[in-house]
Amino acid sequence: MPGFDFIVLDSYPLGNAALPLVRPSSTLTESERCRQWMADCEAAGSVLLVPAIAYYEEVRDLYQRQAFAKVPRFQQFCFDPARYIPLTRDHLTNAAQLWGQMRRTGQTTADKHALDGDAILAAQVLSLNLQPGAFTVVTRNAAHITRFGLPAEPWENFTP
Amino acid sequence: MTLTLELRPEEAAALSAKATARGVDVATLLHDLVAHETRTENGEGVGVLPEGAAEKARVAALLQTWRRAEGLPTLDDGATHTPVAELFAQWEAEDAQLTPEEVEAERRFWEDYSRDRDNRGVEI
Numbered sequence: 001m002p003g004f005d006f007i008v009l010d011s012y013p014l015g016n017a018a019l020p021l022v023r024p025s026s027t028l029t030e031s032e033r034c035r036q037w038m039a040d041c042e043a044a045g046s047v048l049l050v051p052a053i054a055y056y057e058e059v060r061d062l063y064q065r066q067a068f069a070k071v072p073r074f075q076q077f078c079f080d081p082a083r084y085i086p087l088t089r090d091h092l093t094n095a096a097q098l099w100g101q102m103r104r105t106g107q108t109t110a111d112k113h114a115l116d117g118d119a120i121l122a123a124q125v126l127s128l129n130l131q132p133g134a135f136t137v138v139t140r141n142a143a144h145i146t147r148f149g150l151p152a153e154p155w156e157n158f159t160p
Numbered sequence: 161m162t163l164t165l166e167l168r169p170e171e172a173a174a175l176s177a178k179a180t181a182r183g184v185d186v187a188t189l190l191h192d193l194v195a196h197e198t199r200t201e202n203g204e205g206v207g208v209l210p211e212g213a214a215e216k217a218r219v220a221a222l223l224q225t226w227r228r229a230e231g232l233p234t235l236d237d238g239a240t241h242t243p244v245a246e247l248f249a250q251w252e253a254e255d256a257q258l259t260p261e262e263v264e265a266e267r268r269f270w271e272d273y274s275r276d277r278d279n280r281g282v283e284i
Binding site for chain 2: 005006012015017019020021029030031035038039042043047048049061065067073076077079080081082083084085086088128130131134
């Protein structure tokens with residue numbers, strides 16, 4: 001699969017960004033390989049994009065675990081001025097419209113009372129007006145993203 | 161070169177509306193206009209970026225517009241982009257100072273974190 005100009009990171013693989021490489025073993029775990037993959041993608045010319053909602057989904061786990069010392073690194077990666085997609089009022093409104101449309105047509109993946117971050121992520125990505133074929137959303141839940149008309153796949157699907 | 165141009169209000173409004181519709185700021189739109197108007201017959205021109213690069217510049221400008229609205233520092237006012245490889249190298253240099261006990265604690269934390277995430281599966 002060819003490289004993309006833009007790669008949007010969902011919460012997974014994003015959560016692997018702050019993973020330290022301190023293991024004495026030479027065999028990398030899946031998370032560590034994924035971390036390296038992100039660096040390789042950018043080195044190959046892809047722009048990595050971090051939607052604000054994906055940042056939220058991962059950083060909350062660090063807070064829940066009281067892993068406060070790990071937050072600054074994660075933020076340093078996410079909030080880079082060329083990487084972070086801030087959440088705007090329009091994003092929230094558009095996400096709500098997408099969510100309503102999905103519910104009406106029976107395409108649901110979350111409880112009615114859940115926030116459904118996928119709709120917010122989709123609204124953030126759609127607002128960039130990216131050209132088809134120039135980008136993909138990298139995620140573990142491709143079906144949740146493609147229902148919004150966006151391309152999505154797991155990171156293992158392509159090499160930088 | 162710095163140019164000062166007095167625009168009529170309707171020109172300024174139209175320019176601003178056009179920039180908003182394209183998701184760029186007025187300066188980026190004007191640079192695009194210069195690039196377009198200086199293009200030669202074979203398509204080359206001053207400041208004309210390859211298609212992929214132009215698209216990346218458009219998206220970068222859009223991100224800066226939203227950052228500005230959020231009060232976040234932008235590439236235009238001093239914030240800098242750090243490539244992932246550079247960031248990781250910096251962290252690895254810091255982590256090289258960890259004691260064996262700290263390394264083991266890190267390993268345990270991330271193993272546990274990854275396992276929980278795998279079990280969680282679907283996000284919100």
